[in-house]
Amino acid sequence: MTPFVPGFTHHRVPVADGVALNVAVGGSGSPLVLLHGFPQTHLMWRHVAADLAADHTVICPDLRGYGASDKPAAAGPATYAKRTMAADVVALARALGHDRFALAGHDRGALVAFRAGLDHPDAVSRLACLDVLPTLDMWDVLRGADAAVAFHLYLMAQPPGLPEELIGAAPDAFFGHFLDVWNPSPDAVPPAVRAAYLDACRAAVPSIVADYRASATVDIDHDRADRAAGRRLRMPVAVLQQDWGAALGYDARALWQAWAPDLTHTTVGCGHFMAEEDPELVATALRTLVAS
Template sequence: MEPTEPGITGFDYQRVTVADGVALNVAVGGSGTPVVLLHGFPQTHLMWRHVAADLAADHTVLCPDLRGYGASDKPADSEGLTYTKRAMAADTVALARALGHDRFALAGHDRGALVAVRAGLDHPDAVTHLAVLDVLPTLDMWEVLHGTTAAIGFHLYLMAQPPGLPETLIGAAPDAFFGHFLDLWARDPEALPAEIRAAYLRACRDAVPSIVADYRASAHADADHDRADRAAGNRLRMPVSVLQQDWGPELSSDAAARWRAWAPDLEHASVALGHFMAEEAPAEVVKALRELLAR
């Protein structure tokens, strides 16, 4: 018997249609000015469970599963465009509008942060404030990875390959593949209780093709979209806060400068936290988000 999936305590769950053939699973709680929280890899909206509960004291908080993840729809990829960050950003804006919010603050972690940045670039009139947890912009990430230091991102290169091989390899041992990242990136393993870790693995097991398509898009269409914005001088107009681990001198030495090139109104902090910072240090993340919202 399949276990009951955990949820965010005190939040209601809805399915909201955001595009043709795409409905998102979303947890909604609290009241006040809206904040949308986008999860990373290899997680679901549950990664925000502590942060969302705190913010819900004075904000309406929306925590969706991205398309292709969790309990949201997982359409077949079409020409490498179904899982672009541009498509997912449009989902996010459509979700907020469907729930009555034309303007909202937006925070994202990892993959969700890339979606959040694309939403800020494509929909600047909708996003009032933008928070990013532990990632570089897509194009900058590809520029930074080089030589043996790129081994840290082996999964980026694996899932960038043409359809077929990545899905076959990952699908043959999904728990080992996705569990590798949950174990490697968690500085405090107790921040991922057994039931949450199991929920993440179940969700990933059911989403191998769409997760691969999400990563494949970042190596192709997403990088092209960033390249076009960079050439056109398109920047993030809203206040932006970035919390980032120290990834070492080869990867992090110019992280703040790279972010500032995209976000003139920037607060960048290098933090002594693990990758899963919203689960390992939710109070620090909430503090940063509240300071951003006050700007």
């Protein structure tokens, strides 16, 4: 049986010229958009979304280039820039009748959420980012041998051709590697969900690589311009992270505080896939943020 978010209905919603997103929607109440990470789809929110749907209209899209959403060929870095993907999310919410909404993202989705918060502060009322640093800070802290933990960032940053060929030759081994090493609780991603993730990634190698390549090019430019202009996140922000800073020698809270004056920063004890490993913790954090 194909995994799904219990009680949610699925839609295809046009958000840009030639691009429609696959989205699961459920519940009622104030809107909350949840953006998935890598190498996942909207299914990563299945437990959290079902919980939050008791109080909120919960909107769980597959990002452009992922899952069952459209995967336009990259005409350049802007096709998968976080600015472009953030505009998709705002257009999606508006198409569903929500001009203002709370937004949470994990991993890649957190980078899209971060950019949406900076570019669309009138639309994003609350922002949560799970287990990520803003793009500019991420590249700044990855240094020396410690950067080996993020080898995939460097691989997919290379010019078009080689990354797609290498990953496309063994997609299950590549994407499955992260599902294994980032997940200390194998039961958190059961076989049917793992298979769904791998199926989705197998069909999306060029667009996933383009998403990561944008983070080594145009996304850095956008972050640098915002930092130089003194732009910061104006809404309440919650960040949940593993304690990567202790291992790599940086202060995650301080890095986030520079972008988010109204910040709640929490270090968690679970693994990277925290919405699947400890959905109660994540749902509680999101409820607290939205109620603040």
